[in-house]
Amino acid sequence: MTNHIIQLDDVSFSYDHSIVLDHIHLEVGEGEFWALIGPNGSGKSTLINIILGLLKPSSGSVELFGSDINSFKHRERIGYVSQKSNSFNSGFPATVLEVVRSGLTRKSGLFRSFSKKDEQKALKSLGIVGMESFARQNIGELSGGQQQRVFIARALVGEPDLLIMDEPTVGIDQQNVASFYSMLNELNRDHGIAIVLVTHEIDLVTDLATHVACLNRSIHFHGIQSDYKKMDDEDISNWYGHPVRRVHQFETEVDQ
Amino acid sequence: MISAILSYEFLQNAFLSGLIIGFIAPLLGLFIVVRRLALIADALSHVALAGIAGSLYLSQQVLFFTGLNPVYFGIASAVGGSLLIEKLRGMYRHYEELAIPVILSAGIGFGAIFISLSKGFGSDLVGYLFGSVSAVSRQDLVIVIVIAIIVIAYIRFLYKELFVLSFDPDYAKVSGVNSKYIQMVFMVITALVIGASMRIVGILLVSSLMTIPVAAAMQQAKSFKGAMIYSIIFGEAAVIVGLIIAYYLDIAPGGTIVVTSIGILLFVLTWKKIQGKRNARIVEEGIV
Numbered sequence: 001m002t003n004h005i006i007q008l009d010d011v012s013f014s015y016d017h018s019i020v021l022d023h024i025h026l027e028v029g030e031g032e033f034w035a036l037i038g039p040n041g042s043g044k045s046t047l048i049n050i051i052l053g054l055l056k057p058s059s060g061s062v063e064l065f066g067s068d069i070n071s072f073k074h075r076e077r078i079g080y081v082s083q084k085s086n087s088f089n090s091g092f093p094a095t096v097l098e099v100v101r102s103g104l105t106r107k108s109g110l111f112r113s114f115s116k117k118d119e120q121k122a123l124k125s126l127g128i129v130g131m132e133s134f135a136r137q138n139i140g141e142l143s144g145g146q147q148q149r150v151f152i153a154r155a156l157v158g159e160p161d162l163l164i165m166d167e168p169t170v171g172i173d174q175q176n177v178a179s180f181y182s183m184l185n186e187l188n189r190d191h192g193i194a195i196v197l198v199t200h201e202i203d204l205v206t207d208l209a210t211h212v213a214c215l216n217r218s219i220h221f222h223g224i225q226s227d228y229k230k231m232d233d234e235d236i237s238n239w240y241g242h243p244v245r246r247v248h249q250f251e252t253e254v255d256q
Numbered sequence: 257m258i259s260a261i262l263s264y265e266f267l268q269n270a271f272l273s274g275l276i277i278g279f280i281a282p283l284l285g286l287f288i289v290v291r292r293l294a295l296i297a298d299a300l301s302h303v304a305l306a307g308i309a310g311s312l313y314l315s316q317q318v319l320f321f322t323g324l325n326p327v328y329f330g331i332a333s334a335v336g337g338s339l340l341i342e343k344l345r346g347m348y349r350h351y352e353e354l355a356i357p358v359i360l361s362a363g364i365g366f367g368a369i370f371i372s373l374s375k376g377f378g379s380d381l382v383g384y385l386f387g388s389v390s391a392v393s394r395q396d397l398v399i400v401i402v403i404a405i406i407v408i409a410y411i412r413f414l415y416k417e418l419f420v421l422s423f424d425p426d427y428a429k430v431s432g433v434n435s436k437y438i439q440m441v442f443m444v445i446t447a448l449v450i451g452a453s454m455r456i457v458g459i460l461l462v463s464s465l466m467t468i469p470v471a472a473a474m475q476q477a478k479s480f481k482g483a484m485i486y487s488i489i490f491g492e493a494a495v496i497v498g499l500i501i502a503y504y505l506d507i508a509p510g511g512t513i514v515v516t517s518i519g520i521l522l523f524v525l526t527w528k529k530i531q532g533k534r535n536a537r538i539v540e541e542g543i544v
Contacts, residue, residue, distance in 0.1 A: 075432035
């Protein structure tokens with residue numbers, strides 16, 4: 001039986017009397033790669049913020065790694081890459097290594113300095129995303145795609161069991177998006193890290209993900225990728241509220 | 257001049273205080289600048305002005321306050337102001353910067369009232385506004401040392417948390433860093449540094465020692481640690497040169513320290529420009 005690392009039970013969220021999330025049930029198991037898709041304003045980022053503990057649900061319960069979110073203490077088990085990472089202050093005086101090492105802030109413990117070992121971990125994490133040679137470079141000097149890889153390295157440095165990403169490819173040029181997703185695929189397949197990825201790029205990502213959840217205020221579909229692929233474009237268009245046509249671009253690219 | 261420093265206690269106080277604030281003001285200033293809070297230091301220094309003016313007024317009116325060091329009042333009001341700014345920032349979450357002009361105006365407003373009520377303070381107030389070489393007492397030096405120990409301990413032990421909060425506040429929250437508590441203490445620490453620095457640099461110029469050396473350092477450094485080291489070097493250079501000029505010309509050190517740090521900034525900017533041009537030429541010649 002798969003252990004659930006995220007369990008949302010009847011979660012609802014309202015803001016200014018309007019319902020943003022309506023009775024959400026979702027279970028994410030160890031090593032699964034979930035693509036969370038849905039139109040703009042469908043509540044995807046709200047749901048991620050609830051899972052991260054940044055927002056409290058109006059009703060329902062959230063469990064992470066079997067513990068209620070309010071008593072969950074092991075935040076280092078979750079790596080997070082935000083939508084906004086690529087709009088950080090590019091003039092910030094920090095090297096890639098310093099940024100990645102900051103992912104160990106919580107794990108290293110309060111009042112303690114980083115050790116040589118922490119630096120080794122940061123370099124190893126940079127190696128995973130293919131950015132080791134950029135360690136001493138200023139973060140602002142890198143391209144958007146390279147910066148996003150660095151932020152993934154920061155999320156990975158604490159060796160998390162779950163990686164949550166909120167539209168991480170925003171601001172990355174299309175050429176780099178495919179290689180970015182290949183890297184995620186490797187992380188999931190080779191390192192066994194569970195991934196929850198919020199994305200608009202349904203064609204690219206649903207070919208990589210093991211599971212798909214389609215959200216538009218409520219969950220309209222959740223299940224394994226092959227079941228999602230069997231769905232008609234018409235069904236998906238109904239969930240989205242506008243016409244959607246899937247093109248399996250990434251699959252084609254990978255096969256080639 | 258060295259023999260004068262060795263002979264006169266007031267000069268020892270001034271130079272030791274100067275060296276200490278030349279270290280702690282840019283050190284904390286780096287975190288203030290990268291968090292885009294530079295104007296908060298300005299607002300708090302003006303609140304300190306209200307405290308100093310209030311204390312000087314009270315010392316004229318009430319015997320009890322005559323013997324009390326106005327620096328205590330300045331520090332207390334800056335700390336109070338820092339907590340108020342945090343409160344206001346929380347109340348106006350979408351217009352956080354609004355807290356700064358509100359508190360800054362309040363500081364100047366109260367300061368103006370106390371200055372008017374006491375019908376002028378003469379050289380005392382001028383010393384607090386622009387700094388003074390001769391007015392730093394042994395008690396002031398002790399205050400500066402105590403504040404420096406607090407500031408260095410705070411940054412030493414919470415460096416990781418302060419870095420992640422400065423670079424990416426959202427990420428800090430998600431990774432479980434107690435942002436609210438650290439931010440609150442940060443504001444109080446900023447108020448303390450302002451309190452420590454005002455005797456030397458003066459209330460009106462104190463924020464510049466927290467920002468100008470950092471502005472120069474950020475042009476040079478690639479890493480955060482590098483920016484920290486450069487900030488401190490530039491801060492110390494400005495204080496030492498500024499104090500020496502102030503001593504020989506017998507003028508307020510606040511002005512000379514700030515003008516020196518502006519000179520350092522201009523030098524760094526020009527140097528960077530020359531280097532950029534030289535690199536461009538090398539690349540161009542290399543291609544040709």
